[in-house]
Amino acid sequence: MNNTEENKELWPEEKSLMKAEISRRKFITSATLAAVGLALAPYATLAAETSNKSLNFASFVEINTTINGQKMKMKIDPRTSLLDLLREQLGLTGSKKGCNQGACGACTVHMGKDRINSCLTLAAQIDGKEVTTIEGIGSETEFHPIQVAFMENDGYQCGYCIPRSDYVCH
Amino acid sequence: MLQFEMGAFAEAKNNAATSIEASYTIPSEHHNPMEISNCIALWDGDRLTVYDATQGVNNYQACTAWCFETDPKNVRVISKYIGGGFGCKGSYWSHTVLAAMAAKMLDRPVKINLSREDMFTAAGHRPRTLQNITISGGQDGKVTGIQHKTNSYTNIEQKYFESCGNLTRVLYDIPNMSVSHEYKPLNLPSPVYMRAPGEAPGSFELESAMDEYAAKIKMDPIEFRLKNYAEVCPFDKKPWSLKKLRECYAKGAEIFGWDQRKQEPKTNMRDGKLIGYGMATSTYPANRAGGAVKLIMDANGILTVQTAVQDIGTGTWTVMGQIAADAMGIPSEKVNMELGDTDFPQGFVSGGSNLTATAGSYIIIAVKKFKEKLLQLSVAQEKSPHYQSSVADLSIKEGMVEATNGKSEPIANIISRSGKDSYEFTDTSQVGKGGFGYKKEAPYSSHSFGVIFAEVEIDPDLGVITVPRLTGVFDVGKIINSKTGKSQLYGGMVWGYGMALLEKTDYNPEGRVVNADLAEYHVPVNADIRELTVEYIDEPDYNFSEHGGRGIGEIGIVGTAAAIANAVYNATGKRVRDLPITMDKLI
Numbered sequence: 153m154n155n156t157e158e159n160k161e162l163w164p165e166e167k168s169l170m171k172a173e174i175s176r177r178k179f180i181t182s183a184t185l186a187a188v189g190l191a192l193a194p195y196a197t198l199a200a201e202t203s204n205k206s207l208n209f210a211s212f213v214e215i216n217t218t219i220n221g222q223k224m225k226m227k228i229d230p231r232t233s234l235l236d237l238l239r240e241q242l243g244l245t246g247s248k249k250g251c252n253q254g255a256c257g258a259c260t261v262h263m264g265k266d267r268i269n270s271c272l273t274l275a276a277q278i279d280g281k282e283v284t285t286i287e288g289i290g291s292e293t294e295f296h297p298i299q300v301a302f303m304e305n306d307g308y309q310c311g312y313c314i315p316r317s318d319y320v321c322h
Numbered sequence: 323m324l325q326f327e328m329g330a331f332a333e334a335k336n337n338a339a340t341s342i343e344a345s346y347t348i349p350s351e352h353h354n355p356m357e358i359s360n361c362i363a364l365w366d367g368d369r370l371t372v373y374d375a376t377q378g379v380n381n382y383q384a385c386t387a388w389c390f391e392t393d394p395k396n397v398r399v400i401s402k403y404i405g406g407g408f409g410c411k412g413s414y415w416s417h418t419v420l421a422a423m424a425a426k427m428l429d430r431p432v433k434i435n436l437s438r439e440d441m442f443t444a445a446g447h448r449p450r451t452l453q454n455i456t457i458s459g460g461q462d463g464k465v466t467g468i469q470h471k472t473n474s475y476t477n478i479e480q481k482y483f484e485s486c487g488n489l490t491r492v493l494y495d496i497p498n499m500s501v502s503h504e505y506k507p508l509n510l511p512s513p514v515y516m517r518a519p520g521e522a523p524g525s526f527e528l529e530s531a532m533d534e535y536a537a538k539i540k541m542d543p544i545e546f547r548l549k550n551y552a553e554v555c556p557f558d559k560k561p562w563s564l565k566k567l568r569e570c571y572a573k574g575a576e577i578f579g580w581d582q583r584k585q586e587p588k589t590n591m592r593d594g595k596l597i598g599y600g601m602a603t604s605t606y607p608a609n610r611a612g613g614a615v616k617l618i619m620d621a622n623g624i625l626t627v628q629t630a631v632q633d634i635g636t637g638t639w640t641v642m643g644q645i646a647a648d649a650m651g652i653p654s655e656k657v658n659m660e661l662g663d664t665d666f667p668q669g670f671v672s673g674g675s676n677l678t679a680t681a682g683s684y685i686i687i688a689v690k691k692f693k694e695k696l697l698q699l700s701v702a703q704e705k706s707p708h709y710q711s712s713v714a715d716l717s718i719k720e721g722m723v724e725a726t727n728g729k730s731e732p733i734a735n736i737i738s739r740s741g742k743d744s745y746e747f748t749d750t751s752q753v754g755k756g757g758f759g760y761k762k763e764a765p766y767s768s769h770s771f772g773v774i775f776a777e778v779e780i781d782p783d784l785g786v787i788t789v790p791r792l793t794g795v796f797d798v799g800k801i802i803n804s805k806t807g808k809s810q811l812y813g814g815m816v817w818g819y820g821m822a823l824l825e826k827t828d829y830n831p832e833g834r835v836v837n838a839d840l841a842e843y844h845v846p847v848n849a850d851i852r853e854l855t856v857e858y859i860d861e862p863d864y865n866f867s868e869h870g871g872r873g874i875g876e877i878g879i880v881g882t883a884a885a886i887a888n889a890v891y892n893a894t895g896k897r898v899r900d901l902p903i904t905m906d907k908l909i
Contacts, residue, residue: 248405250356251438255840258356306805309813310635312356312405 814878
């Protein structure tokens with residue numbers, strides 16, 4: 153399947169760019185001139201120069217999924233891990249890459265009702281499934297009881313393992 | 323490297339009634355923070371910005387500037403949240419400069435993520451140590467001589483030294499000491515500071531050896547430590563800035579139930595398992611440096627505090643905010659901390675358990691000056707309720723400026739009356755020269771102390787060890803935040819558990835790590851750790867820091883492995899001198 157003008161479905165890069173709405177040069181400028189540290193969205197580094205024309209999309213697969221309650225439709229490189237899709241393409245950096253081998257659990261998400269290591273799951277596997285990441289637990293106005301329990305008992309220090317800890321208790 | 327002689331050890335040994343000599347080995351260990359090292363580098367003309375995971379934003383700024391032969395002002399390092407460091411993110415590694423080089427050559431941002439496997443070669447480790455110790459003295463428990471020899475390795479290029487003998491000079495009143503270190507330069511990745519460098523491995527040897535001596539003369543281990551208690555610092559004879567170690571021994575023994583310990587090994591059984599109790603003294607130097615901070619108060623009474631320090635999971639964000647709020651007299655919700663960016667005034671590295679003492683002190687000093695300036699502004703403002711009052715009659719509490727005559731108003735009014743949006747003040751604290759300058763100039767010797775108690779349960783047939791209880795009682799000066807403070811001490815003790823029973827980096831004969839992942843390099847997990855108890859004396863050491871607190875990040879690991887090993891001896895009669903203590907060493 154080629155990336156033609158008729159194709160209205162968004163590539164992850166296009167989606168990122170539309171969200172970021174800035175060019176590469178503008179990005180660098182704004183990043184260095186910002187008065188406070190940016191929450192740097194990794195996907196914003198996929199700049200305009202990453203031209204779609206140079207990539208072969210024949211092997212991309214389409215997935216339909218719901219992530220944190222939001223319906224999504226994407227074409228992805230089938231080799232992408234779910235963790236990389238979440239972090240690098242969708243800007244959901246709450247899940248962490250602690251080992252990329254399934255030994256640490258910092259990448260834990262829910263697929264349906266199951267707890268999975270997103271580093272060992274292909275993004276293509278979430279087709280037709282519902283995924284909840286750590287960002288989907290609680291909200292800015294109302295914490296989940298698990299989050300409250302961890303905060304009250306000082307369950308975290310650096311917080312890097314939050315996906316594992318919250319999910320194990322969930 | 324540390325070589326220290328005091329008195330005449332050889333002679334003391336010859337004249338001594340008894341002595342013990344033993345060798346201990348600890349394997350190489352790796353930090354394995356949950357967050358793997360990573361960075362993003364991007365250039366804008368000659369200006370470089372690096373997003374990194376570092377324990378020292380200013381350090382990384384200086385190193386990067388040096389690499390590119392440019393002024394540090396042209397390099398900005400940003401590190402807001404770090405997923406653990408434990409020492410490995412304090413030193414500068416190749417990935418940061420490589421990302422910057424690639425970004426320059428490609429003229430686009432470059433991100434480098436190491437792999438977990440890379441963390442076993444490209445981010446440092448604690449080197450394997452072989453230590454030999456001789457303790458000699460009387461049958462009455464008075465030690466007259468100690469010799470502590472350390473043999474380890476360093477890298478061909480770097481000169482990092484694991485100074486295991488540091489604490490030997492500090493812990494006990496022993497008139498004749500010989501402390502020496504020897505290192506071979508090897509073609510292995512460079513070792514580097516890892517939680518309580520020197521003290522952690524050194525304490526395993528020293529406190530195991532002290533336990534061996536006590537066992538030989540059949541004396542209670544705590545009584546033996548008290549017999550050799552150091553009233554002043556043994557090696558420099560300076561008085562302690564504050565030392566509450568006796569209180570730690572007493573409180574710990576009581577909480578732990580030390581009186582239930584059976585002196586004779588292998589005589590305590592419970593449900594078919596061998597039970598053992600062990601203890602060890604813990605210590606860590608109190609380190610403090612200088613730094614700078616910018617304070618900004620706005621017309622809403624919000625105090626912004628900017629300084630280039632970083633939070634590696636230790637709670638810097640929380641604790642510095644607390645300290646600033648306390649010093650200012652405003653609620654902590656009114657403090658806006660800004661850290662982790664070299665655009666802020668120069669801070670200091672998170673290392674050597676120094677940061678709360680360092681940054682906490684210079685923030686307090688700055689805030690005191692800032693308050694004075696604000697109050698002087700207030701008494702000069704015609705519309706102020708305190709117009710023409712004396713500054714000495716004013717104080718700030720809960721965000722209100724109160725006078726002795728009862729008049730009060732919100733502190734924000736001083737700013738809003740001035741017609742400006744905010745009021746700023748930058749202050750720099752110099753403390754001695756170089757590194758942790760404070761200790762060199764001070765008339766006191768400042769160290770934290772503690773005692774670790776361990777109960778172990780061992781299956782006599784299979785050698786399976788569990789540690790049902792670990793208790794630590796610490797004199798670390800004033801505890802600034804009880805919740806986060808205890809967590810740091812728990813964390814250190816959990817590391818000590820890992821050091822004692824689990825952690826070991828395996829190398830093949832070519833020097834390649836063969837267990838370079840989290841499945842085969844074992845760190846303690848929830849299922850390993852049972853009851854953890856932490857108590858502290860909580861007496862402020864104002865001779866050392868403005869808030870009376872000392873560092874707590876590293877002391878928890880010091881002595882924990884020895885306490886567990888000593889408990890293993892008490893349970894089984896077997897003295898294990900080679901970590902980790904695995905089942906095969908007990909059956």
